[in-house]
Amino acid sequence: MRRPGLYVAFVLGMVLMLSSFISCNWKDGFDEFENTPQGNFKALWTIMDKHYCFFDLKQKELGVDWNAVYNKYSVSISDNMSSRALFEVLCAMIGELRDGHVNLSSQYDLGRNWHWKTDYPANFSKDLQNKYLGTDYSFAGEDQYYKVLPDNIGYLVIESFLGSVSASRFNSMFNTFALCNGLIIDIRDNGGGNVETAEKIASRFTDERVLTGYSCYKNGPGHNDFSKWEENWLEPDRYNMRWTKPVILLTNRGCFSSANDFVCIMKTLPIVTVVGDSTGGGGGFPFTSELPNGWTVRFSSAPTFDVSKQHIEMGIAPDIRLDMKEDDFKAGVDTYIEYARKLINDQIVNP
Amino acid sequence: MKKTIFLTTDSSLCSRILSVFFCLAFLPALILPAAGQSSAWELPEHKERINAFSVGIGKSRERETYISELSYSGLIGSLQWDSWKGAAPDGKLGYGRTHSSVLFGNLESPRGSRMLYASVDYFYSREWSVVHTEVSDLLLGPSAMFKLCGLYDMSNSNNTATGDGYLSLGLCVDYIGRFKIRDYPLAVQVNLFSPLIGIAPAPNFDQPYWFVYKYNQYASLIHFAWVGNCFGLNGQVNVICPLLDGSLRLGCSVDYLGNKLGGHLTMLDDTWFSIGYVHRLTKKK
DSSP states (O other), X not given: OOXXXXXXXXXXXXXXXXXXXXXXXXXXXXXXXXXXXXXXXXXXHHHHHHXXXXXXXXXXXXXXXXXXXXXXXXXXXXXXXXXXXXHHHHHHXXXXXXXXXXXXXXXXXXXXXXXXXXXXXXXXXXXXXXXXXXXXXXXXXTTEEEEEETTTEEEEEEOOBOSOBOHHXXXXXXXXXXXXXXEEEEOTTOOOBOHHHHHHHHGGGOXXXXXXXXXXOBOSSSTTOBOOOEEEEEOOOTTSOOOOSOEEEEEOTTOBTHHHHHHHHHTTSTTEEEEESOOOBOOXXXXXXXXXXXXXXXXXXXXXXXXXSOBOTTOOOOSEEOOOOHHHHHTTOOHHHHHHHHHHIIIIIOO | OEEEETTHHHHHHHHHXXXXXXXXXXXXXXXXXXXXXXXXXXXXXXXXXXXXXXXXXXXXXXXXXXXXXXXXXXXXXXXXXXXXXXXXXXXSSOEEEEEXXXXXXXXXXXXXXXXXXXXXXXXXXXXXXXXXXXXXXXXEEEEEEEEEEEEEETTOSSSXXXXXXXXXXXXXXXXXXXXXXXXXXXXXXXXXXXXXXXXXXXXXXXXXXXXXXXXXXXXXXXXXXXXXXXXXXXEEEEEEEEETTEEEEEEEEEEEEEEOGGGSOEEEEEEEEEEEEEEEEEOOO
């Protein structure tokens, strides 16, 4: 054993050969994009191409062809364009998808396309809502306010699902509403938040386990690479008070993301009637990635379907379609709330 | 669009690292010290244990396509512990070899976004002497290996964190070369661990963690891993100089993990320099 170093060389050589052998067997590689206007453009297009989950739906509903989008916007990219101009072009490109969960975040602005909301009547006035709530309303939780209306109807406003649910305050609210004939839940302009909060609140409105929809996620880079669909079941909250009287759920185009999920769930419950405008959609769980220049891109990657296996990305239609009336607005009356009150009174008080 | 074959660059990195190993491993053999020297490092006898603790600082480069398409790099700190336990007189069970390290760092992408990084590993091996001479020892044996890295991207909102690692069976190679500079005995200790087969955690492509939690898809996070889809290499080169009752250990370590589990790519590459103390413990008879 005069040259044990040779043995070491042999062993290490084997490891080296092994690593080289492995390197030859890796078929897929990292996408390498340079930090140039072209590189950032291609990076954004590729990230979306691999990870965005609604290409087929957007092609069907909006006629978006992602390859055509590449051709359309690539001609606007030049090496000497300013960073701000690049941001405008990239925002316009992802704006084609008309998805509230698709955003480009930079030092300049948050790129978005909210035409799914702004192209439609607002059907909501915060001032009018405040008239009904007054100043003596109670808090059921973060962004959750309630009051008993004069005709003995409970009125609950959920501005967002960002906060958690306070079980004790919800119990207290149901105690307050115990003698009410029905409940109006107003989620107009609720932009979403935490889907668990939405599910937790919905679990107070059923006595039985209910199938509410399906979910899956992108499991590969192809436009149709999806995991198997998982069933979404709503379990009743067995440890707290539950509501069994009629519920009118008020919606408009501003209901997005978790609020959209909330409507999807509540619509399956027999005591719930959805009144108003279609929701704004946002039926995809968002993911985030980054461009070479550090800008952050958010996109939908896990779609949710309703109980009839239809996408909820483009919004959920109400059971009763309603628009705010100009005359009501001028008279300081909220058409939605008045209609809901009438509906409950017609169902319960004067059936 | 420029495509880089995954691990081609990493393989070249491995090659560079291994080249350094080669040079350092050959060094004592080339120097050919005189026989019969007092040594800076001898293998532990029966009922003896050698412990080595080190602290270090180095650089880490991470890329994990589940959370980002960008590369992150930055300074890392390390705590490292190695031990060797003497073989029984019959030598059947070989030497006990343990390695463990903790790495932590705050990494940054070229454009300034940040990622927190932490890694722990624990490797246990049984090694047998393949070559034993006055100037060197070569030990080889199977290893049970556990490694887990956590990455937390500060700029992401949903897929903000991920974990990579493995629980594997692998190979361990230890080489100890003894030499002298003038009358001062020194030793070079080269060590490599590489996982061969086991399991490794990884979410599936764009699988959200709330999905895992909501639908109890925990099992889907566990993947079969072998060198074809999960390549790991942990190596260190240490120079050992006698000091007081023990020895001073100066080392360079590399830790590499690359995989394509779950349909996305991972490359974690850490290099650090360390300084530590080696102490030999003997059980009283």
